Each structure stands twice: as structure tokens, then as C-alpha cells.
Amino acid sequence: MQAATTIGSGNKPALTGFTPWLVCLAVFALLPLTLGPYWLNSAIMGLFYVMMASSWNLLAGYTGQVSFAHAAFAGIGCYTSGILSAKLGLHPLLGLPLGVAMAALLSLALGALCIRMGGIYLSLTTLGFSEIVRIVIQNEYEITRGTMGLKVPFIIGPYSKITAFYLMLAVAVAMVGLIAWLVNSDMGLKFRAVLNDETAARSLGVNVTRARVFAFVISGAMAGLAGSIYGHYLLLITPHIPSLDLMFHVLAMAVIGGLGTLAGPVVGALLLEVLSEFVRHFSDKYHILVFGCVALLFARFAPQGLVGLVGDWWKKAGAKGGE
Known part of the structure; x- marks a missing residue:
């Protein structure tokens, strides 16, 4: 757990330029023109995981707080919006902000x-909270329909994977942009101060508890938004969303991509979603185990993740070219 907490240490959230992001965004926006329904669904799932991994990285990568409640917050947002839509007839666009709230x-x-406990105590507490949320959802059959699933309407207009793709893409881009702005703001400086040396940060007047709670709330709200949109895309909400299975999937994506970096969770989410589809062809049971093992290997031997490895290689290649 300590290794996971310190993975983001020393990483700077500075942006290296908008051009690579714009090029990748333009290419990704053209995918519905080339992909069939199966892989378009995978692209939509990848965008959902981009939102989940990026928002979890805001907490773990920039403040060092490892929480296992992220999937639970996604489920809370999802079920709040879904119940309001399915039971009370509220339009999903009105249910979404209520789910986030x-x-x-x-x-x-x-x-x-x-949040004051920190370390393993925070992790265990959020782990217990996540399981409580899942058990309540699974057993409140009259409200949530339990394991049978709650049918909900599509978020806007008739059902369309293309509509869902561009909606997910717009929200994911906005979320990553908000995180980029946040970590480069004064609050972002406080996040990094808390991450690198809590005692020194407190001695300089940083309210450590307030900074951590702020990151925790923003991260949870983003997860609630991602879960709400995801549920209305699936049309059927099940207890799988607030499960530890999904939580560990998100954790693996953030760690493998690179904690404490802006691009890391994006790369990790998209790469592992594509990889998971290939793994499922061989076995649907062991893909989470595979991701967990890969995440542990990265945490031990490459704590900077894929983005860090590519950055190091790029710097070495540039140094050799300048000789």
C-alpha cells in the first residue's frame, strides 16, 4: 500500500503542449466512422474508464491518498440518476447533476x-464503505432491483452508440481539462506539497486536511458523473458498477499508465480496455487477475508507469542526439 501511495511522488503535472492532445483527440473523434458496433462499444467503455482513472488519479496521484471507494461513488451517482429516471420519470439530463451531487x-x-487517518486506515475504511454500498444496492430489491438490474432510459433521444460515444468523449475531455487546470492552479501546488512532505506543507500554512478533503470530494463527484452517464448508456444498472472488480480495474489502469501524470490514466485506460477485449477471447475469468499482476509489476519496477517510461526514453534519445 505504501508503494501505491508514493508512486506519484516527484512527478510534475505540467503540460507538454496541446498539439499532441489535439491530434489524438481528432483521431479518436473519427473512430465512429471506422469501427463496427463491437469495437465502438469498447471505445465508449474506454472513455468511461478514462474518466474513472483520471479522477481517481487526482486523489491518489496528486495527494497520495489511496481510496477504494471510487467505484462506489460511481455507483451512487449511477443509481441516484437511474432511480429518479426509472421510478419518478425525471429526465436523465436532470438526474445526472443530482447523481453527481x-x-x-x-x-x-x-x-x-x-481523511485524517490516511495511509492504510483510509484504504481499509473506503474499502469497507464500498462493500457496504454494494451490499445495500444488491439487497434493496424494491428500489434497486438488486442483481436483476434496474432498467433506465437512454440519456438523450433515441438510443445511439454514436451519440453515447460523442457525449462520453465531450465529458472525458472536459474532465481531463478540468483536472489539468486544477493541478496547475494554487490548489494543485497544495496537493503536491501534501504529497511530497505533509509536515513541511503544514509548516508553510497549508491546511492539509482541507486539501485532501477537497481532492476527495472533487474526485468522488467526477466518479459520480462518469457512473451516471455510463448507467444510462448501458440501459441496465447492476451492482457490478460499485464493485471492487471495477475498482481494481480502474486502479490498474491508473498505475500502469502512470500516477501523478495527466496522460497516464488516459493511456492506461484506453490501452487496457483494448487489451481486456483480447484477453476475454481466451478467458473472461482471469483478465482482472492479469491486470492486477501487471499493475504490481509496474508499481515495483516502473512506478512512473508507461508515460514515465516513454518520457525517460525520449529524454535519453534526445541526450544522445545532442551529443
């Missing part, structure tokens, strides 16, 4: 209670 409210309550 519920996720933010519960993350504030949880963060205020346990």
Missing part, C-alpha cells in the same frame, strides 16, 4: 470522517 455529498461525509 449525491456522490459529492457522500464523498464529503466520508472524507471528513476518515
Whole structure:
């Protein structure tokens, strides 16, 4: 757990330029013109995981707090919006902000209670919270339909994978942009100060608890938004969304991509989603185990992740070329 907490140490969130991002975005935006329904669904899933991994990285990569409640907040946002739509007839576009608000409210309550503990105690507390949320959802059949799943309407207009793709893409880009702005703001400086040396940060006047709770709430709200959109895309919400299975999937993506970097969770999410589709062809049971093992190897031997490895290689290649 300590290794996971310090993976992001020393990484700077500075942007290297907008051109590579714009090129990648333009290429990705053209995918619906070339992909069939199966791989278009994988692209949509990849965008969902981009939102989840990026928002979790805001907490773990920039403040060093390892929480296992992220998938639970996605489930809270998802079920709040879904229940309001399915049971009360509220339009999904009105249910989405309420789902985000519920996720933010519960993350504030949880963060205020346990964020001071930090370390393994925070991880265990959020792990227990996540399981409580899943058990409640699974057993409140009259409200959530339990393991049978809750049918919900599509987020806007008639069902369309292309509509869902561009909606997911727009929200994912906005979320990554917000994270980029945040970590380069004064609050981002406080995040990094807390991550690198909590005692020194406190001695310089940084309210460590407030900075951590702020990151916890923003991260939870983003997860609630991602879960809400994801549920209305699937049309059927199940307890799989707030499960530890999904949580460990997100954790592996962020770690393998590179914690404490802006591009790391994006690269990790998209790469592992494509990889998971190939792994499922061989066995649908062991893909999470495979990702977990790969994440552990990266945490041990390449804590900077794929983005860090590519950055190091690029610097060495540039140094050799300048000789």
C-alpha cells in the first residue's frame, strides 16, 4: 500500500503542449466512422474508464491518498440518476447533476470522517464503505432491483452508440481539462506539497486536511458523473458498477499508465480496455487477475508507469542526439 501511495511522488503535472492532445483527440473523434458496433462499444467503455482513472488519479496521484471507494461513488451517482429516471420519470439530463451531487455529498461525509487517518486506515475504511454500498444496492430489491438490474432510459433521444460515444468523449475531455487546470492552479501546488512532505506543507500554512478533503470530494463527484452517464448508456444498472472488480480495474489502469501524470490514466485506460477485449477471447475469468499482476509489476519496477517510461526514453534519445 505504501508503494501505491508514493508512486506519484516527484512527478510534475505540467503540460507538454496541446498539439499532441489535439491530434489524438481528432483521431479518436473519427473512430465512429471506422469501427463496427463491437469495437465502438469498447471505445465508449474506454472513455468511461478514462474518466474513472483520471479522477481517481487526482486523489491518489496528486495527494497520495489511496481510496477504494471510487467505484462506489460511481455507483451512487449511477443509481441516484437511474432511480429518479426509472421510478419518478425525471429526465436523465436532470438526474445526472443530482447523481453527481449525491456522490459529492457522500464523498464529503466520508472524507471528513476518515481523511485524517490516511495511509492504510483510509484504504481499509473506503474499502469497507464500498462493500457496504454494494451490499445495500444488491439487497434493496424494491428500489434497486438488486442483481436483476434496474432498467433506465437512454440519456438523450433515441438510443445511439454514436451519440453515447460523442457525449462520453465531450465529458472525458472536459474532465481531463478540468483536472489539468486544477493541478496547475494554487490548489494543485497544495496537493503536491501534501504529497511530497505533509509536515513541511503544514509548516508553510497549508491546511492539509482541507486539501485532501477537497481532492476527495472533487474526485468522488467526477466518479459520480462518469457512473451516471455510463448507467444510462448501458440501459441496465447492476451492482457490478460499485464493485471492487471495477475498482481494481480502474486502479490498474491508473498505475500502469502512470500516477501523478495527466496522460497516464488516459493511456492506461484506453490501452487496457483494448487489451481486456483480447484477453476475454481466451478467458473472461482471469483478465482482472492479469491486470492486477501487471499493475504490481509496474508499481515495483516502473512506478512512473508507461508515460514515465516513454518520457525517460525520449529524454535519453534526445541526450544522445545532442551529443
